[in-house]
Amino acid sequence: MERVTLQTIADRVGVSRTTVSNAFSRPDQLNEELRRRILQVASELGYPGPHPAARTLRRGRAGVIGVIFTEALSYAFADSYAVGFLRGLASVAEQSGTGVHLIGWPSPDAAEEVIGDAVVDGFCLFSPEGHPLVETVLRRRLPVVTVDYPYVEGVPFVGIDDRTAARRAAEHVLDLGHRRVAVLGVQPVAGRTNRDWLDLDRPGDLRFGAGRARLAGYRDACEAAGLAWSEVAVDRTANDRELARQAAARLLDRDPRPTAVLAPTDEVAFAVLDVAAQRGIEVPRDLSVIGFDDVPAAAPAGLTTVRQPITEKGTTAGLLLLQPSRNDTAPCVLMDTDLIVRRTTAPPPGAGA
Amino acid sequence: MERVTLQTIADRVGVSRTTVSNAFSRPDQLNEELRRRILQVASELGYPGPHPAARTLRRGRAGVIGVIFTEALSYAFADSYAVGFLRGLASVAEQSGTGVHLIGWPSPDAAEEVIGDAVVDGFCLFSPEGHPLVETVLRRRLPVVTVDYPYVEGVPFVGIDDRTAARRAAEHVLDLGHRRVAVLGVQPVAGRTNRDWLDLDRPGDLRFGAGRARLAGYRDACEAAGLAWSEVAVDRTANDRELARQAAARLLDRDPRPTAVLAPTDEVAFAVLDVAAQRGIEVPRDLSVIGFDDVPAAAPAGLTTVRQPITEKGTTAGLLLLQPSRNDTAPCVLMDTDLIVRRTTAPPPGAGA
DNA sequence: GCTCGCTTCTTAATCAATTCAGAACTAGGG
DNA sequence: CCCTAGTTCTGAATTGATTAAGAAGCGAGC
Numbered sequence: 001m002e003r004v005t006l007q008t009i010a011d012r013v014g015v016s017r018t019t020v021s022n023a024f025s026r027p028d029q030l031n032e033e034l035r036r037r038i039l040q041v042a043s044e045l046g047y048p049g050p051h052p053a054a055r056t057l058r059r060g061r062a063g064v065i066g067v068i069f070t071e072a073l074s075y076a077f078a079d080s081y082a083v084g085f086l087r088g089l090a091s092v093a094e095q096s097g098t099g100v101h102l103i104g105w106p107s108p109d110a111a112e113e114v115i116g117d118a119v120v121d122g123f124c125l126f127s128p129e130g131h132p133l134v135e136t137v138l139r140r141r142l143p144v145v146t147v148d149y150p151y152v153e154g155v156p157f158v159g160i161d162d163r164t165a166a167r168r169a170a171e172h173v174l175d176l177g178h179r180r181v182a183v184l185g186v187q188p189v190a191g192r193t194n195r196d197w198l199d200l201d202r203p204g205d206l207r208f209g210a211g212r213a214r215l216a217g218y219r220d221a222c223e224a225a226g227l228a229w230s231e232v233a234v235d236r237t238a239n240d241r242e243l244a245r246q247a248a249a250r251l252l253d254r255d256p257r258p259t260a261v262l263a264p265t266d267e268v269a270f271a272v273l274d275v276a277a278q279r280g281i282e283v284p285r286d287l288s289v290i291g292f293d294d295v296p297a298a299a300p301a302g303l304t305t306v307r308q309p310i311t312e313k314g315t316t317a318g319l320l321l322l323q324p325s326r327n328d329t330a331p332c333v334l335m336d337t338d339l340i341v342r343r344t345t346a347p348p349p350g351a352g353a
Numbered sequence: 354m355e356r357v358t359l360q361t362i363a364d365r366v367g368v369s370r371t372t373v374s375n376a377f378s379r380p381d382q383l384n385e386e387l388r389r390r391i392l393q394v395a396s397e398l399g400y401p402g403p404h405p406a407a408r409t410l411r412r413g414r415a416g417v418i419g420v421i422f423t424e425a426l427s428y429a430f431a432d433s434y435a436v437g438f439l440r441g442l443a444s445v446a447e448q449s450g451t452g453v454h455l456i457g458w459p460s461p462d463a464a465e466e467v468i469g470d471a472v473v474d475g476f477c478l479f480s481p482e483g484h485p486l487v488e489t490v491l492r493r494r495l496p497v498v499t500v501d502y503p504y505v506e507g508v509p510f511v512g513i514d515d516r517t518a519a520r521r522a523a524e525h526v527l528d529l530g531h532r533r534v535a536v537l538g539v540q541p542v543a544g545r546t547n548r549d550w551l552d553l554d555r556p557g558d559l560r561f562g563a564g565r566a567r568l569a570g571y572r573d574a575c576e577a578a579g580l581a582w583s584e585v586a587v588d589r590t591a592n593d594r595e596l597a598r599q600a601a602a603r604l605l606d607r608d609p610r611p612t613a614v615l616a617p618t619d620e621v622a623f624a625v626l627d628v629a630a631q632r633g634i635e636v637p638r639d640l641s642v643i644g645f646d647d648v649p650a651a652a653p654a655g656l657t658t659v660r661q662p663i664t665e666k667g668t669t670a671g672l673l674l675l676q677p678s679r680n681d682t683a684p685c686v687l688m689d690t691d692l693i694v695r696r697t698t699a700p701p702p703g704a705g706a
Numbered sequence: 707g708c709t710c711g712c713t714t715c716t717t718a719a720t721c722a723a724t725t726c727a728g729a730a731c732t733a734g735g736g
Numbered sequence: 737c738c739c740t741a742g743t744t745c746t747g748a749a750t751t752g753a754t755t756a757a758g759a760a761g762c763g764a765g766c
Contacts, residue, residue, distance in 0.1 A: 711757085711762105712761100717756105717758080725751105726749085728747090730743105730744105733742085734739105736738090
């Protein structure tokens, strides 16, 4: 059986292809009676409707935006920060009848092809920390907005001041009197990050993603409080519950044990809490833990953390993409953060407070 | 500035359009030296790469599958059952270099257009309970797999035996000795469900989605245990934490208060637990609660529930779409479920156990 | 010298629509 | 009866690529 196209229907009804097209896409352009007949024949022939790829090609508009993830796509659904962001983005997209195409890849090599083949009107680059694919995306010459990282001249940006926010988190803990402080750095799983990742003094510091910026903020606070960075126990992990547990175990088994752990994401903080519970370490009596993000699970868990407006970041990114500003300069939105003190931080043991 | 296409480059280099196309898509078809020159010129002209819509049109393959949600798209990221499913689906999709396009809509009216315009190679219909869009999807004449609901002759299906699984949940509670049992039914938020939704005897019972099938399973168990369905407190809600809280409050404020609540999703069960905690009702001493799904949050919360293999449903659906079976008959996969007894169910107060 | 086969490149058809400019027809006003 | 305006439909160009078939050039084998 031949494929049914506009032409098939046109031939059958005895009108031009144009008229059949109008019957589907511009009903006001033809007689109602004729239109009914055309749709009738289309239905009899099993016509699937105008071919979307052909339509997109001709119209020059796909009605879809692509969201690019650094990690494997499944990560997007495992991480509640990502999920919250997507919820915001999706809500503005659907209001303008725009679809959302999630783009991830099993291996970094596949990235080039997947990005090149996406039928979209624009891209949202979601924290592609450690990935050199910004260039690939820009090459498509479509509207782009980057989230969290990196800031590229001329490209709209949505993020927070990670360094300052992290500094405030550390200050909270230091103000409580903690001096045996441990820090966990998060690093992308799939990133081609090198050994020097923890070397904050390497040039380009703040351009290496939120993870390092937060680390730098912790250091700022420690040094301002007279605590040498070399005395702080620093370890690193990925933003994955299991890997984070292992790193947390390493930190909590140190002797002397830290009295406070600064976790750069809530996910990592939960892992620390898990391990502490296993070890019978009581929080916050024996150990203070502070997270970052304030994901939905943080409140019920009583986690002290730094709140960033996760879902709002998504809506903002969506608006920047869908309603590009007329200005010459690309907008750069820095959202506010708040320290949320709950029940996982307290003065260190023996502080006599 | 003109748009740069294959032709622009071909003219500039002095070769045919075909050769330029080959330079990008079939490197073995031309001289390495010439290819380098072509790519060089392409880069100078700022060519964004072969146009994906044109490519899709010609090739007849998009490399993307669409997942259709009944509710607004943001729901997909708010519900952990949906998130788990997507994680599974995404993992098999990305292994074959296939993208995932999430499709939702603000209003039911928009559905037709959005589905018609999606540039995809197939659709996964995710529990479109109460929505009459199956027809719209089938009209596209693309591979389809439905999840949970509805089972359509000739269309691959992935689901569980909701009725039997729900029956086992109810039996667990009844076996513990409960007789003042309350039930919550979930109903899609945006569904065009009518007043008769709770009327389980209406014909077509099991074809009205997982929500009603679970309700029917609860009834089966109650009646088998000699408890008349009319004596069971039945209320309904949507699978939304806040709406579920309201429904839970209505149930728990009844006099006499139920000693057990059967919640047809874990999300609803959590709402019941919340409200119980607010009221100072101790679980499981004063109240037993059982959920359904075993979402990740269920284990830490100690929720007794019925486990279904959420993520595995996603991978199965993905495989059915991406590797269509050669058989004549459409596969219909029913996955296993397990009763997981944790710490929210116990004999009723005064049972003297 | 002729033929075969290989590599390299071109020609032209094809994918399935949208859209602009204009033609045919009708009706109304003067 | 003619002109204008409005409605309805058509013809042809356009969107940007892929691909099958074929041509040109060149070296090897007989």
